[in-house]
Amino acid sequence: MLPALTIFRAWTQEDADDFRQAAVHVITAEVGLLEWTNVRAAIIRRQAIRQNQPTSSYENYIQEPPNTLIGRALWMGQGRIEANTFELLDGEWQQLVRLLWLEVAATAMGPAPATRAVFLLDLALKYPEIFLNLVFRVQEAPQLLADMAFYPPTSALACLWVAQWQPVGNAYDRPLTQTDYENGKHIAFADTVWILGEWLKQGKADPSEVAALLEWFYANGGVGYADDPAHVDRELSALRDIIAEQTKETISAIANALEASLAVGGDDAPSTFAAALDVVHLGELENTINASPIIEQYISSIKESKWELSAHRIGASSAATLYRLVENVGEAKQAFLDPVDVRRRLAEGEVAGANPYALQDEIGRALRTHIRVLARAIAGLGDKAPDELIDALAATIHKGALSHKEKGRVSAFSAKFEASPILRPADRALSADLAMVLSVLRDARRERVFSAILETDEPLVLAQLVGLLGFKDRDALHSRIEQLTPENAGATHYHTETQARIGALLTAGEVGAAEPYIAAEANVKGKISGLDVERLRWRLRINFLRGEWDAILATPDPVALPPIEQAPARETIKFFKAIAILLRPKSDPAVAAGMFRELYKHQRQFAYASNLFAANVAAILGDGGFPVLTGAKEREARLALAEIDQMLAEARPSDPAEGDVVTLNKALLHLALNDPDRALGYLSAVQTAQRQDRVAAYRVIALSRAGRAVEARAALAEAKLTYGDSPLLRDVQAFVEIGTAVLAPVLILEDDKRAAIKSALHDLQNLPPPAQAEILSATREPFDDYVIDRVREAGAALVSLVPQLRESIDEMEEDDISAIIREVLQAQVTYLGWSVPDQSKRGYALKKPGEPDLMLMKGNTVLAVIEAVICRLPLTHQQSRDDLDNHFKKVLGYADCKLYFHLTYARIEDIPSIFAHLETMLKSPLTGFSYADHDLIPLTDSRPRGFIARYRRGAEEIKVTFLVLDVLQAAQRAVAEEARKSKPTKS
Secondary structure, three states, X not given: OOOOOOHHHHOOHHHHHHHHHHHHHHXXXXXXXXXXXXXXXXXXXXXHHHHXXXXXXXXXXXXXXXXXXXXXXXXXXXXXXXXXXXXXXXXXXXXXXXXXXXXXXXXXXXXXXXXXHHHHHHHHHHOHHHHHHHHHHHHHOOXXXXXXXXXXXXXXXXXXXXXXXXXXXXXXXXHHHHHHHHHHHHHHHHHHHHHHHHHHHXXXXXXHHHHHHHHHHHHOOOOOOOOOHXXXXXXXXXXXXXXXXXXXXXXXXXXXXXXXXHHHOOOOHHHHHHHHHHHHHHHOOOOOOXXXXXXXXXXXXXXXXXXXXXXXXXXXXXHHHHHHHHHHOHHHHHHHHOOOOHHHHHHHHXXXXXXXXXXXXXXXXXXXXXXXXXXXXXXXXXXXXXXHHHHHHHHHHHHXXXXXXXXXXXXXXXXXXXXXXXXXXXXXXXXXXXXXXXXXXXXXXXXXXHHHHOOOOOHHHHHHHHHHOOHHHHHHHHHHHHHOOOOOOOOOOOHHHHHHHHHHHHHOOOHHHHHHHHHHHOXXXXXXXXXXXXXXXXXXXXXXXXXXXXXXXXXXXXXOOOHHHHHHHHHHHHHHHHHHHHHOOOOOHHHHHHHHHXXXXXXXXXXXXXXXXXXXXXXXXXXXXXXXXXHHHHHHHHHHHHHHHHHHOOOOOOOHHHHHHHXXXXXXXXXXXXXXXXXXXXXXXXXXXXXXXXXXXXXXXXXXXXXXXXXXXXXXXXXXXXXXXXXXXXXXXXXXXXXXXXXXXXXXXXXXXXXXXXXXXXXXXXXXXXXXXXXXXOOOOHHHHHHHHHHHHHHHHHHHHHHHOOOOHHHOOHHHXXXXXHHHHHHHHHHHOOEOOEOOOOOEEOOEEOOOOEEEEEOXXXXXXXXXXXXXXXXXXXXXXXXXXXXXXXHXXXXXXXXXXXXXXXXXXXXXXXXXXXXXXXXXXXXXXXXEEEEEEXXXXXXXXXXXXXEEEOOEEEEEEEEEEEOOOXXXXXXXXXXXXXXXXXX
């Protein structure tokens, strides 16, 4: 709230000018202001006097203020300094400064920054006491941030203070206002950081301030993997975007500032290291920057096992950048690949009398960090990862797989790193990094890493991998888990480690392996709060996994437990009894729904609400072959949908995996209501990867109910190709073929949240498309290459499905063929939140709105346009040439985007003639576009070939990808016919 006294309002113009001049004279000439060079000494003196200690006692306690404005703002906010800085606000002259600041804030009209604001900001840059006054005035009058943003020296600081802004409110209304606050804050930051980016482009902003701002973001990043969309900071993404737009010289200056900060060291060194790698990646500076400080920092941190050691906030692209830097500094490569000499470290520690347990923990953390970095580097490099990097990862995993002092091995996989009773892990589970690297490796290279992993004696990590890897690896994992009895597994030191092991084994379905640990745990000495309830939950989970519904229902009331544990034990029993009643052969969904409703009324948990909805869906659908709901059943379905929407306003999911359960059940109910379009909308909103098999299955039903049988069969074939011949897909196939199926809703188990965290895959939906592609593609043009690859894969799927299509491809129209492309493409991008609408009114075509065949979109944003044409006649016919030419021109008029596709469905045998015409055509003049160059897409696999042509549209570059799909398949048919004729007949 601004004070009643505002200078230009309180006095006449002449008197106001006199007051300002007098105030400035008092402030600058009479007060004797501190400067940044002597403020530390003044603070030390004040601290020494207050504590009656000599000043020398505080020389190491209070550091010198940094050189950047952002660094100084953070320095003043330190607890050890902040108490002393309040004294700097003493004095009546500070009230004069306050009046001058608030007058600037009260000025409603005029250019920014205001002249008076610039004068005061310059004083703040020079004098710490006036700077401190600004800190408080911005909190009182946030309007000042606009003047700061438009003044280059303070623009970065304005960004910092916007990012640090805290909401005004209380615990009662926070759930209602938090989302709006976060969105408003992001908009304000995006605007402010855009201004900073413009100052950088003009050379008016200091790159070191941008480096300090980025360093702060990395130091304050949340827990989790840097590339995981659930942990992406929108403000950090906006800052990275403006850095990426700068010239190489500017980005190099930012990187150099971070390297200088890295040389200073300190607690924030890992954050600075991660920020420096990110900047090198954004600017593609691998071949130009002095990489030695970055590489030396990493190697020394791993060798010395520094306490602050962490791979937190280092994503796949940054790790790949680190390896590229190492390659450019050849002499450091071996030290990077194998920085941990376990035998030497253990021997030196023994000589020095170090605590052996602490020493092994230090070495274990170093190995874990190095494993993460190597795995992420391989994921970032993809197929370009060299064998020496894979060998280094396998060797490091071998060192850390188990503890064996004589062989130089220390357990880096130990459960204590995943289930510490004291520390909350900053990064994701190590198994997630191992699964990620196994997903990108192939054949012998993959086997080297997988074999090293199987050496571990920690069942927790292996159990986590069961949920993260494919079916082909589960036999090997199961065999190794079975070998690791409590006597053979690695040592544990806390009960939380044993709990984590048992929970992971049960989540993986390894009941036989979990039971010996449960039996061994029963011998634990002492009383642990909540342990009896946990044991009860283990037993019920085992009953659930074995389908022992009667055993669950026979569970007695826990009267033997201490009174404080009886209430949570009863809730657990009731929860599992409700699940048993719902899933047993003679199920009673209505009774289960009543039990879940009682649980929900007692405690507003999302799992209770979700399972209540699932029980209602099961009761409504029954087992009558999935008919279209009418009459009373239709009313029940709509009431159930209304009820779950009301509950979702009270109980929110703790993660996307929980929310997806309700979304899938809503889709299932809308399918039963014969509303396939609404169902498809819900299916497109499913975020987590582990539910995509069910999304694909329900999509087939939706297409079938929408009367799009050809597309439904194509989607079913694609789903089977992707997810295998699962029972769910067999039920869906029965529905497509005979029109009936028994489909059950999805349930949440009490520990699904933990399982989802342990087996979390990359959920990219909340990122903008370029950022999504950057994670998914390790190329220099990730968005372009990712989209082109998806369209080519959809084309390959179409061509592979031609022999299986019941309706001859020769009889299908262009729209029918494109519909198959759309369904396959939609299945590939649904988890990104993208959609593939067809025949939407968009752009121009002659004198009416255009109707592009397909578009790739996110929300209302067009990412790419796809136009297709059937080539029925040889290219000697003018009509064929005209068709190809016209569709090329049409596609460019549909939308203002970067990527366009021209698909040719070839029904002629002379495919080379199509390529020849396309290559000539793409060079032809186009109004508003100028041809730049083109590349041939070579034959490497079954994906369609073609050209990628680049054009200039004003100052912008666009790409048009020309693909030829051989839907006639004359050569394959001819060879098959020859084989048929030459096949010997049976006598």
